[in-house]
Amino acid sequence: MNDEIKELLEGVKNGNISVDDAMHQLKTKPFKDIGYAKLDTHRALRNGVGEIIYGAGKTPAQIIGIIDTMKESNQDRILITRISPEKADEIKKAHDLTYYEDAKIAIIGGIPKANGKGTIVVATGGTSDIPVAEEAALTAEFLGNNVKRIYDVGVAGIHRTLSHLDDIVDANVIIAIAGMEGALASVLGGLAECPVIAVPTSVGYGASFGGISALLSMLNSCANGISVVNIDNGFGAAYQASLINHR
Known part of the structure; x- marks a missing residue:
């Protein structure tokens, strides 16, 4: 798309297309x-x-049509989130893709070489948070970031968190993913000087209210430098982290 716009502007500069015609094309x-x-x-x-394609609620035929149109517009690398294995299998009949079942993510065109300024650390409170964490980690990698995964380091065993202290203090951005009471974000926010993006997950027993308890804990954190995204929104956290890491 950038090449197409550049060609259009060059045409205006060289007198091959009028300003009005160029404006019409852009509009x-x-x-x-x-x-x-x-x-x-x-x-x-x-x-x-x-x-980026949000796969939930779309049929395989619709997703294939969207991919076709994106490729016609010269978008060769495509990320599809929240897509089931069954849908991925159908889409594979029309397009070459890599499917990551834990994250429910499909990628067309591969993961690029990292060009961010530092490392994004993706940390989880428990193993049950890994599906959301993998959505975040793969999205961040797709967006051109170096990612370090630190899984199952929740506050029930704080020594597990502290064993990764070097990774925590060296990170450029941290994505803290936790359910239950969501305390991991506060702990990491108290250890790191970089921005911490907290992701509450729907993991937990009845009083966790499907992630609302963790959400409220993270919003009420007394640690500075923490922002919070929606419940289970690993994609949103990764996108924000990538913007920070590319500034």
């Missing part, structure tokens, strides 16, 4: 309407990252 190209979806073809130009 009519920001999205492609394929009936059930309107693909934002200018997102990479505006935000640095192209469209």
Whole structure:
């Protein structure tokens, strides 16, 4: 898309296309309407990252159609989140992709070489938080970041957290993922000088209210430098972490 815009501007500069015609093309190209979806073809130009497909609620045929349109718009690397194994198998019949079952993520075009400024640490309170953590870790890698995974280091055994102190203090951004009471974010926020992005998960017994308890704990943290995303939103945390890591 950037090459296409550059070519258009060069055409204006060289007198091969009028300013009015160029304006018309720019106004009519920001999205492609394929009936059930309107693909934002200018997102990479505006935000640095192209469209990302949220797979839940979409049929395999719809996702295939969206992928086709994205590729027609020169987007060769595509991330699909919240996609079931069954949908991934159907899409594989039309497009070459890599599927990560824990994260429920599919990637077309591979993971690029990291170009972020530092390391994003993805830490979980427990093993049960790993599916959300893998969504975060793979999204961050897809966006061009070096990722360090530190799993099952919750506060029930604080020595496990402290055994990774070097990774924690050297991180450029930390994504702290925890259910139950969500205390991991506060602990990491008290140890690290970098931003900490807290992700509450829906892991826990009845009084955890499907992640609301962890969400409220993280929002009420007394540690400084913590921001909080929605319950189970590993993708959102990774996107924010990538923006920080590329500043």
